[in-house]
Amino acid sequence: MTEPSKQFPIRATTSGFGSVLKLGAVGRRRNGLVNSQAEKLAETMSRHCRREEENRGLYDPGPLAVRWRARTALGAGKEEDTIADVYRNLPGERLVVLGEPGSGKTMLTIRFVQEFVRDRAASDPVPVIFSLASWDPARLSLRDWLIERLLRDHTGMDAQVPGGTSLAAELVEDGWILPVLDGFDEIASGLHDRALEALSCSTLPWLLTSRLGEYEKASRPLGRSAAIELSGVTAADLSAYLPDTGEWAPVLAEIEAHPEGRLAKVLRTPLMASLARKVHSGAESPSALLDAKRFPDEATTEEHLLGGFVPAAYRDCRRWDPDDARRWLGHLARLGTRDLAWWELGGVVSRFRRIASVVVAVSLLTALFDWMIYMPVYSAESGMAKGVRTALLEGMFFAPTAGIVFGLIYGVITMRGHVVRPSRVRLRLRGPRTGRSLRGSIALGLSGGFGLGIGYGVVTTLLRVFFDELFGDVPEEVTIADVLVMTVVNSIAWGLIFAVAGGAVLGLAAALESPLDIRREFDPVSLLVENRVTALRQAAALVPAVTLMFVLSSLLVIVLLDGVVAVLEWQPLGLLAIGGISGCVGALGYLVTFTAWGQWLILARFWWPVTGRMPWAMIAFLEDAYELGVLRQSGANYQFRHERLRDHLARH
Incomplete structure (x- = not known):
């Protein structure tokens, strides 16, 4: 009943x-x-x-x-x-x-x-x-999906609890x-x-x-x-809800007189009632809704309210032009997804462009830091003119190598469907741990470091062979076979040095990860700011850590391989300089490749404004859209106020 x-x-x-x-x-x-x-x-x-x-x-x-x-x-x-x-x-x-x-x-x-x-x-x-x-x-089962969403949308959920599971899993499994x-x-x-x-x-x-x-x-x-x-909403509900200005009296009278009429059916839902109040509380009188010629049926009336909402919301907003706001919101609507997570916005770019963006970003940053460190070093050794040419040449060759290595790693990760999500951890000597796999972190450091070391070995060998007037150290009677042997030996030696340093640093970082406090806010802006600070701190910590581990791993490899494959020399100052560059390259490559903020920076923060799809102050625009009631928040995601509004903006 x-x-x-x-x-x-x-x-x-x-x-x-x-x-x-x-x-x-x-x-x-x-x-x-x-x-x-x-x-x-x-x-x-x-x-x-x-x-x-x-x-x-x-x-x-x-x-x-x-x-x-x-x-x-x-x-x-x-x-x-x-x-x-x-x-x-x-x-x-x-x-x-x-x-x-x-x-x-x-x-x-x-x-x-x-x-x-x-x-x-x-x-x-x-x-x-x-x-x-x-x-x-x-x-995914319901429980596993709930755990995944808790880990994604709430801070502190990846903390380990007694028994070895995450806090998110414990809360779901125990019925909390x-x-x-x-x-x-x-x-x-x-x-x-x-x-x-x-x-x-x-x-x-x-x-x-x-x-x-x-x-x-x-x-x-x-x-x-x-x-x-x-x-549905009744006429009495609407009378209590709509502004008591007298302008709505003809509309309310029409609804009371014709409870099954066009207006009554349109305004019976809270969505349309709220849109009508917003759209017709400004320049256009609510009596316009009574025009049967302009709005002959329910569909045209609803389209009018949906179409007028964004201009009405931005009517008194001086920061954004309503037409621009409508165009930008239309682009977001055409993404076809309910959740608008800032760290996933770059994912709409094709995989090729994403990989290319990583390669270009890492290459440019590597070249910049290579020149900043090596120009004064080479200039002090051989004079300003020769030192600048030597540094520029080495940076031009080594930078693309680093970019390609990080691009390949990123390509492999994205092909497996992995999405770089915001980090919810910080590095602490004490405190609860996230339980992230040490094996996976060490494997990533070893493989990435070995690839970078091989590339560096090939580049340094070829530079010394073909530009011996700048780099020297190569006898004139060297043969092609000698060059091949030198390339293989250098590649293996540098690959081992970079691999040991990378594996040790990433393994140590995983062991020291501590989850953030669950009381921290999880709205999109605070999560973005938090992730930016976390990513920059992690990158800053990587520079001295990689530099130190590079010098130590160099000493270890030289001790183990000296005389076995070749005569290896220990040059502390030179290795320290290479270690410093490696620390900067590794930190910057990690920042743009493996952090959500770095991905947001190179894929969405600049690409979308350049192509006119969003304003340069993208986060400010999204926040204003939320404050104006066009968007809503669900955890750390934005969503459109309603699916019907999203669908309308996507169509127009």
């Missing part, structure tokens, strides 16, 4: 309840670290949702009611119960929220998190909103996370049935939102779940 329609104002309520939340509390272990981290996560989610409410204008000018009716039995409850109260009274601990596009499903999840956290007991799970658009149930799964309809086409099967088989509690049509098309129902359906 269908229950009477109820409403949830989008604001805090003061309803109390006496029911005890089950939700598997007895199964959660009493781990002090995990308990405290769950408390911090709850505080973070509450702050985030409160800011989302403010930025979406859910209190302006008054709370817009989100009404619903039950599709299944909901258990014991009171008429004034909030959505959190309803959920706590469910026997099955699973609730499906259904509604038409723009009916307020996401608004309701934000309110649910606020209400749940406000009355949360110490043993209760923490509600966390997850965007289901990125879940591929054919690739209450997944609020938003956007079932946004899962890739063809995977809905598989997703429902995974949700039904899972023992986790959850709250799920979906468009009504996509949910009903699925071939199987969700077991052990209750369901509610969001209903």
Whole structure:
């Protein structure tokens, strides 16, 4: 039997309840670290949702009611119960929220998190909103996907806990996370049935939102779940929500007189009601909506509101021209992804261009630092003119070698589908560890260092053979066979030196990684700033570390190989200079190749503004779009306010 329609104002309520939340509390272990981290996560989610409410204008000018009716039995409850109260009274601990596009499903999840956290007991799970658009149930189970998203969107989640697992895995496996799964309809086409099967088989509690049509098309129902359906906004709701200026009176009168008419059907969803208030609170009177010739049907009326929202949002913004803002937002909309993560924006560039960008960036930076270090050294040895020519020539040959080596490593990584994500760690002698594989870090340092050393050995040998007037040290009677032997010996020796130094440095860095505090904010801008600082600190630490390890590994290789393959000489000052350059090259190559901030810098920060797709102050533009209510934030990602707005901007 269908229950009477109820409403949830989008604001805090003061309803109390006496029911005890089950939700598997007895199964959660009493781990002090995990308990405290769950408390911090709850505080973070509450702050985030409160800011989302403010930025979406859910209190302006008054709370817009989100009404619903039950599709299944909901258990014991009171008429004034909030959505959190309803959920706590469910026997099955699973609730499906259904509604038409723009009916307020996401608004309701934000309110649910606020209400749940406000009355949360110490043993209760923490509600966390997850965007289901990125879940591929054919690739990852629900639990593994939740762990992956926690690691991606929240700081401190990769900290090791007793038992060797990450904090994210511990929170999910022990039932400390209450997944609020938003956007079932946004899962890739063809995977809905598989997703429902995974949700039904899972023992986790959850709250799920979906468009009504996509949910009903699925071939199987969700077991052990209750369901509610969001209903439309009434004329009374609109009267309380719209500005009390008298200009809206003709529109409200039309809706009351024709409850099944064009305007009533368009403005029955919170999305269209909020767009109408924004678009027609400026130059154009709300009475324009009554023009049946201009807006003959619902589709044209909705297109008008969607098309007028961005100009209305930027109407009083002097920093950005509305037409430019619409064009830039249209480019973001055409990316075809719900989550707009700043570290993934460069991923829309073709793989060839990304690899080429890495090669060029590393080559230019290597040449710059090579010239800065070697010009004074060579000038002091052989005079200014010869020293400058020698340094320029060596930098021109060695820089592309370094760029190609880093480009090849980056190409191999990206071909395997790896995405460089923001670092959530810092280097500390003491503190919890991330548990990142030492073997993988050492292997990366060994392989990358060996490749760089081979390239350096080939370059130095050829320079001394073909430009002996600058570099010298090669007898006149040298043969081609001698050159080949010299090249092989130099390549092996330098390859071993660079490999030992690289493996030792990256292995030590992995051993000293400590996760960031979970209380740190995880919005896109703070994550970008945090990652920039972390990346620059890591690069700065790499320079002396690589230099020192290079000198030590040189001594080790010379001691082991001297007399075995050739006569090797120990030249401390020369090796120190090469080590300094190697430290700079390794640090800069690591910065642009293996850090999210470096990838953002060379692939998105400059490429997009140069091609006119985004402004130079890209992050400032995204933040302003968020403050103006065009974008929203989900964890560390931006998203468009609604999929319908995104689709409209993509089409136009």
